[in-house]
Amino acid sequence: MSNLAVNSNLLETLSVLILLSSFVLMASKRINSYIKTFRIQSFLIALAAGIMGLRSLISEGRWDFLVVCLLIMIFKVLYIPNMLSKTYKNVSYKVEKDFILNIPILVLLCCGLVVFSYFTLTGVDGLSQDVLNLQLVNAVSVIWIGLLFMISRKKAIGQIIGFLVIENGLYITAMYSTQEMPFIVDLGIFIDLLTFVLIMGVMTFRINEKFESIDTDQLNNLKG
Amino acid sequence: MNNIVYLLVQLLVILLVAPFVNGLIKKVKALSQKRKGASVFQMYFDLYKLVKKKTVVSNVSSWIFHVTPYIVFATAMAAALLVPVSTKILPPQIPGDFIMVVSILALGRFFLMIAALDTASTFGGMGSSREAMISALIEPSILISMFTVALISRSTSLPQIMETVQKVGIPLAHPVYIMVGLALLIIILAETCRIPVDDPATHLELTMVHEAMILEYSGRHLALLEYGAAVKQLVFMTLFVNILIPQDQLIGVIGLGALILSLLIYLLKVILLALVMGIIEVNTVKLKLFSIPNLAALSFILAFLGVLQFLILGGKHV
Amino acid sequence: MGILLLIVPLVAVLLLLTVKQSQFRHAISVGTSSLLLILALSLNREVLLHGSVQYASCGGFFYVDALSMIVLDIVLIIGFMAAIFSLGYLEEEIKHGKLKRERLGLYYSLMYTFIFTMVLALTVKNMGLMWIAIEATSLSSAFLVGFYNDKHALEAAWKYVILCSVGIAIALLGIILLHLSSAGVLNSSSFLDWTALYTKASSLKSSVLRLAFIFILIGFGTKAGLAPMHNWLPDAHSQAPSPISALLSGVLLNTALYGIIRAAVIVDRNQGSSSFTGRLLIGIGILSIATAAVFILTQKDYKRLLAYSSIEHMGIIVVAMGLYSPLAVFGGLMHMINHSLTKSMLFFSSGNILQKYDTKQISKLKGVLKIMPVTGTVFLLGLFAIAGTPPFSVFASEFSIVVAVFNGPYKWVGVIFVLLLAAVFAGIAVTLLKIFYGEPDDKNLQVGEVNLPGTVCLVILLVGITVSGLYLPGDLKELITKAQGIILGT
């Protein structure tokens, strides 16, 4: 039993770390650090998935969480960050310059989002059973921070990373809230994620080709 | 029988008196200008002369030009038949009320206006255009002032109105009637082309309205038009005198004597009114054409005040 | 049998990628879509007979009931029309050098992938799978939106992917919460199984469910083009090739809406009333209609205008679903069908016009009726139809919805609703009616139709929407009534 308690403590710590990593992401300016932070965040998630996987393997004999853990490791920790850094290696800019709001305010907003998530989720009675609550708040906050990140970054890379963070947030929400998500759904999410990244890769390539930049601020010809 | 007598009396009185009244007004004006003036019967001679003359017709004109004099005269006469000169010989039913009278006169006026346009003459157009404006402005006052007296007698039929009025006593001492009377007086002056701009006696284009319309006419056509105008003038005067100065209640008897007496008084009233009209015309300066709206408005307001008085006092005027 | 609906398009995609001759590609496309249509017909019969179709053999994931059948029918009919229309459309594009012949295979395979994903979304029982399929639609259609590969098309595609992915991600949060709400109620074999959720709706955790619904509404609502998440829609619809615009507008939006309806049904059953979902749906619906009404009035691009009109109609359907009365639901379902047919007809005809005039600017179009008598007439009548003028079918369904609104709890919403519809009509009339008359600026424009097979489609659709405006075939009515029963839980 104590083993389980350690486990859940660890999971809680991980959830806080994951949240923290998204704060770090929000605070960073360099493309490199975007990718690095994302890699770390994904790693933390993989870790969490691994812990849960072990637990479920021991208690129920299910192995699907471990597969998921593996998938995260392969795709989110290795493949996608690598691909992204390859894509952005020969892009002229390395540092994001102008934001919608300046970084301190954005970080403060992120704090606000955590509070907001807490505030809006505590009232929901189905969610507030034992410790899951705090983790869920953290997880959902990651989603909103990812969305805020997308809004605040003007370069295409920022949006891709933001979306991936949202996806991460969703994943940990699913993981923490229900430890028994149907496997096929998890798999499907992965496939989708993969295709998304592929498409984005193709798109940014083409946009770069046509617009001679991947500044999404320039993509505002269609209005009205 | 009654019908025929009524028709004959109306026809004769109107036909005979109309040119005379015209002459009378002219005489008053002449006298006021220290002239001797033509005889009061001059118009009869003029008419005779015109009928005898050859007729010049513009080569632009169409059949409208030819039928108009007859229609104008006939409508004036038809209207005259609906306005009894005396209430002593009324048929049981008259086939028309004051709305009809207005409409009948409008028929004549319509034709007169289009005939003026028929000859392509600038004067004709001018007269027609002015007449259109004047009639548009005057029509509401006619309707409202007649409406007022009609309301009092609860009937739009003229004999009915005249009979009711006889029960009032001296209508001209009554606020409603005073208003209506003043309104009617203005209407008569405007409708008979007198003040403030028109002058039936001159052919000065600044003052021409009616005369401009009939400028192209000559001979028997002109005679009919002149006669028609005189009849129309008398119709309005008859309306005025028989509604505002009723006399038949004074004459008790019914019969030939009463009729003759009534007609004599009628003649007296008409002469009186003609004199008044002449004097007013002499004493008024000619104004510019666009003072007509003011005059029309004045007359309308008077008529409207009359009806308002009636409405506010709750219709207790009989 | 029904499972073939999923297999056939996949096979077609493979074939299309292997075959090189464009005639064969066309033939495969038409063959596939006709085959799908026939399959759909037979499935229709089954649904009418049995109420729902499930196959135990495929792991029980395949599930079609009257509700999904209606949307499925729409998908396959419009898909068929789009296939026919594409024949002429693509040839014309190739003729004018706008498209290389090699890319034909890509176009068709993307299109059938797109259709496949939609069919998948409509034939699965599991809400999670449905979510995956809907997400997959945006991925496959993104390339179609950006098919022309020019600046505008890419921009539209970019926005489309980003916004829809974010939206869909939020929907996933909703799905997760939906799952959470069923924790302890359903066993693991029936997690997220719609029929299970439906039957056990009353024992789900209602407050989680409500939260789930909010996210699903926003998520799928983004995909369905509901305001204020609609912003990708005008761009994507205007930049996509016209047959694809028709598919996007006539089919994709309905598929996304289908997801919302499925979720709303569970929530309503759980809450025992529609007051929660109703307020949200009606609010968002009215907002969508209002947005369209404002935006249409000064629209300069006719394809964008049609896109805004789609937003309006999604709003109308959502309002109907929010009302949750038999009449409203019936009208809403009918409106789905009617709007799809009418709107795809309009996008097809706008495609013809675009090919003839080579401009999307309204101000540059003149004399459409004269230059293209058939397309022009169809477009003109179609505009009146989409604006809700009798005797076309959109009127019939709108009327039911309007009556339902007035019989519902919020009468004033009905007043706003009707006035907004009138405003949309006015907007369309003010902006678009002038294109039909006069003489075109370009004197070299030949009188005549482009795209003969497409024009035949137009006429068929016009006849269809006119007839169905006055008379609803018995089978269809039964189908709608059944779907209505599913939604209302009766």
Next chain:
Amino acid sequence: MEQYLRNLFLMSVLLYVLGAAASALIYFFKKPYKTSMTGSVMVNAVCIVASGLGGAASAAKILLAVNSLKLINLSSTIPFISLEMNLDNLSAYFVLALSVLVFCVSLYSIGYLSHYNGKRNIGLFNLLYTLFILAMIGVLTSANTVCFYIFWEAMSLLSYFLVVFESEKEENTKAGTVYIVMTHIATALLLIGFIIIYSYTKSFALSANTAAIPGMAKNIVFILFLIGFGTKAGIIPLHIWLPHAHPAAPSNVSALMSGIMIKTAIYGLVRFVLCYLGVQNTWWGVVILILGILSAVLGVAYTSMEHNVKRLLAFCSVENIGIILIGLGVSFIAFALHHQIIGSLALTAALLHTFNHTLFKGGLFLGAGAIQYATHTKNIEDLGGLIKTMPLTALFFLCFSLAISAIVPFNGFISEWLTYQSLFASILPGHIGLNFLAVLAAAALALTGAMAAAAFVKLFGISFLGLPRSEQAAKAQDVPATMMIGMGILAALCLGIGLFPLTMIKLLDKVVFSVGGGSISGQLRGGFLLAYYPLTISVNSISPLTFMLALGVIILLAFIVIRIVGGKYIERRYGTWDCGFEALNSRTQYSATGFSKPIKIVFRALFRPIRKTIVEGDSQYHPEAIIYSTTVTSIFEDYLYEPVYRALLRFSRRTKFRVQTGSIHNYLFYIFALVLLLMLYNRFA
């Protein structure tokens, strides 16, 4: 008997359908023009027969006093949508008016359409034309509000297509757009009204009992109906589509639109407010009366300023709708106060004027069409002297002009007289405000009559008399015989009803009795004479026939007397007097602008005339040409519609660029904001 009439009526409907089908065939198969011309003649012939049957059936329906005819009752599988047509007295009356007009217009069209020969698709025109007629019949006979609504929209749509039929002119298409937008928004209001009623009665049938509707709802519905129908009728200030749409449409269509389509709105008001809803408050009638006064006076004011024949006639329609509304308003007031007799009298006046207006306005538009056919212009400043080249058209036009000016032996006078009488009768002790209004209405009516006469003197005088002002006018030739017959029948009917008003009033009395429950036939006296006054013995009588006889006799007498006194009539033809200057030419004549100038000056506050003088040439003292133009400001368009429209456009444009900025960050922010908002909502809800 009922069965027989029903079949007769259905036969007429069927014939129209056949006509439509035949036209569709001609349209789709684009036969050579010669064939299509023959086809067009046949379609019009079918319409003539159909209208004959329809008119006969309707008249018989009213006169034989059978129960209302259930024509068709088909329901669809779609909820609420059904085809349910009934013919009761009110419907029959309007169908009668429609049929009479269609009869003449179709006759006229046979000739008129020949000028489209080879230029346009006549098949399409005939298709729209017959469908338009069918739609109007549908509107008039619908037995439930949904059916009514559908036909109403169909009617609007078809008339829109007819308005833009000559679509190459931009002003026509613009006119069409204004028309369809206004009419559609108005129809939306009607729809709201219908559904509000439905939400209380749970039935769309016109026979539904509306007593259960609360008073407030009834008031709202009344206002909706008033605006909805008012727009179609063209009451001020909802009239602005009318002067645009009527000139744009082909003349035979304008005749139908002005003659009967705008009357369907009157039908709607009577049917839905009086019969269906029931007049609840006095103020309903007062509002209608005030709008009537406004429309009549302003309508006629704008009429007198117009120089485009068809625009002039369009404004004149506004005026006449005003007159109809005055009657209707009085009747509503009277019914609200339970004065059945006065109400019936006023209703009779309104409905009779409706019928009369159908005749003479239809005729006038046909006349305008004939002018256009012969001279290819609608501008009366380019006309003149047509009476010589087009004598019969001129004669008919004169008749219509007299009729519309409410001049005596014509039908316009009868209905105006009845309106006066109803105003007069409505002045009863105890309602000072209402009485005041009635007097005002009477004054307005008088002003209207005189100004209409002025306008039509101008229209007739300038276009038909004097010298031709342009080459086309000089070369004009009279129109084909069928056109003439079409107009001739209408003119004869105008005179006929004017002389024998009682025939029409007796027919109408049955209609009014079935609508308002009161009958004025007890007050009527005489066979052809007319006498009416409700409160005392009937001494107010008019007899146009007697007047005509008197007129004839007086003219005859005058002629004879003059012949006797003056001898033979000797005429000398000579040029018009030119003051001794050069001979007069067409440019020295009074122009239409000049003619209406006094009125323009008098009412300058209303018209806000804009004058422009351009002096061409080097020196202002020796100008080569002086161009003087003057226009009248249309205050409702310039000060009401334009600003609102512009504001809407500005709002739309601004919102568009503020919301749909093109920036994906904004879009993401909307989603983000909505998520947060809804979560908050969920927290608190």
